[in-house]
Amino acid sequence: MDFKYKIKTQTGEILEGPIDAPDEEAAVKTLQLKGYTILSLDPVNTGLLSSDISQYFSKPSNKDVVLFTRQLSTLIDADMPLAEGLRTLAKQVEKPTFKKVITEISEAVESGQSLSAALAATPQFFGSFYIKLVQSGEVSGKLQESLLYLADYLEKSQSINSKIRGALAYPAFVVFALIVVTGIMVIYVLPQLLSIFEDLGDVQLPITTRILIWVTNFVNQYLYLLTILIVGSIVILWRFLKTSSGKSWFDNFKINMPSLGIVVRNLYLARISESLSTLIKSGIPILDALHITSELVGNMNYQRVLLDAEESVRGGGTISEAFSKYSEVPPLMTSMMSIGEKTGKLDFMLAHISKYYKSESETAISNISMLIEPILVLVLGVAVAVLVSAILLPIYNLVGVS
Secondary structure, three states: OEEEEEEEOOOOOEEEEEEEOOOHHHHHHHHHHOOOEEEEEEEOOOOOOOOOOHHHHOOOOHHHHHHHHHHHHHHHHOOOOHHHHHHHHHHHOOOHHHHHHHHHHHHHHHOOOOHHHHHHOOOOOOOHHHHHHHHHHHHHOOHHHHHHHHHHHHHHHHHHHHHHHHHHHHHHHHHHHHHHHHHHHHHHHHHHHHHHHHOOOOOOOOHHHHHHHHHHHHHHHOHHHHHHHHHHHHHHHHHHHHOHHHHHHHHHHHHHOOOHHHHHHHHHHHHHHHHHHHHHHOOOOHHHHHHHHHHHOOOHHHHHHHHHHHHHHHOOOOHHHHHOOOOOOOHHHHHHHHHHHHHOOHHHHHHHHHHHHHHHHHHHHHHHHHHHHHHHHHHHHHHHHHHHHHHHHHHHHHHHHO
């Protein structure tokens, strides 16, 4: 969302300009973190046609953030001053949106802010996990190591996401193409072809042909009504998934799907374990580590588990005790965490848990990828066989009768 601001700098200079932020509160926070006094802040109402379409194609991806983090770590390791390193990176960034973000961060650092405070002004690009690790690196004097670890962490997460998208891209394309082709056949091709059989009168037609005629007639007779119904259902489902109850239902559905549910669950467990391990190793207090992980886990079920664990630890309990109450967390994970808590090596044990569940997920994803292709071929073969039999069998019967 775009806002137009009028601010007063620390030197007394009055400036005006635009700012992009999720909401007004975020825009105010961003300007205040830079030390500006806000004189006015008004939303800019832009229609679809008047908006800058290029900004949608220039938003930084996870890959851009990884590259920025790794390069900044390298420059700091080469003893380059932080502000100068940020200016250098801002010059070589190609995407205008990200260039603007890095430029603002470098200006904030030059004005005396810490890197973590400057990053906090753009939470849409650098989340609480990222900022906390940078803050930990600043306090411990190991900023270069923290940035390098962050780059590795983000890269690994991106790798897993890419594997999932790659496994689902092919079947999604095939299913979409099948739906489009079926729609074209039912609306434009089959009505003319099947009308020949309807004109024959009382000729005994195969069951597949009669079903195909009925479906074709029904779709063409109620085409507009069906279109409205489908579009309406999609809109209602989309709005429902935006609500708290809708998100909860969908998050629960993802981890309980047949076959795929166990893969998704393992990915969440790996994310929780790795995030907690990383934060604890970086010296983040356990309560903060649990809260930050709950914000980035991306599933309301596991968010509830982590928040409950936070309350348990605050009350003198352990994480493993809180986790053991929930069926979403397998006994293996709680047992290993319990051993880690008793031996004082929780971060070490969490790192091993993360490796285990990542390995399980990657193996399952590979197996699913290998199974999907023959299943799709079988489904397409059956669909083509039914369609051909429904059309060709009556023709052969007519030829035989004549």
